[in-house]
Amino acid sequence: MPHAAVPTVDAASVPATGALLDVREQDEWDAGHVDGALHIPMNEVPARLGELPDEKLYVVCRVGGxxxxxxxxxxxxxxxxxxxxxxxxxxxxxxxxMTGTGGAEAFVL
Incomplete structure (x- = not known):
């Protein structure tokens, strides 16, 4: 049996003002990320729950896993x-x- 369905949204449907949480690693973030997104690598999320805004979170990684x-x-x-x-x-x-760290051209790593 598959796991319970995870609520999902298409990238095109994320509101421009939505709270985006990027859970990728630092090198992936540096290569290209959404300006204004909150960056907390996946393994740090439990310890950093208090940093999350109290609103609907749009969570992103490289491909969605x-x-x-x-x-x-x-x-x-x-x-x-x-x-x-x-x-x-x-x-x-x-x-x-998307933006790259330090003004570099952004790409998905």
Whole structure:
């Protein structure tokens, strides 16, 4: 039997003002990320729950696997969270804005 369905949203449907949580590793973040997103690597999320805004969270990783696990965890903690389907690859494909650290051209690592 599959796991309980993880709430998901298409990258194109994430509101521009939505609270985006990027759970990728530092090198992935540096290569290309969403300006204004909160960066907390997946393994640090439980220890850093207090840093999360108290609103619906849009959780993203590279392709959607890690973020789906984080969404399951956050929902179990009573938080409203949705997985960005397809991750940063889908974000990039949808033409959504990204930035690289230090002004470098952004790409998905």
């Amino acid at each position: 890690r973020s789906a696990q984080v969404v399951q965890y956050l929902v179990a903690q009573g938080r409203e969270a949705v997985n960005v389907d397809g991750g940063m690859y889908a974000w990039e494909a949808a033409g959504r804005p």
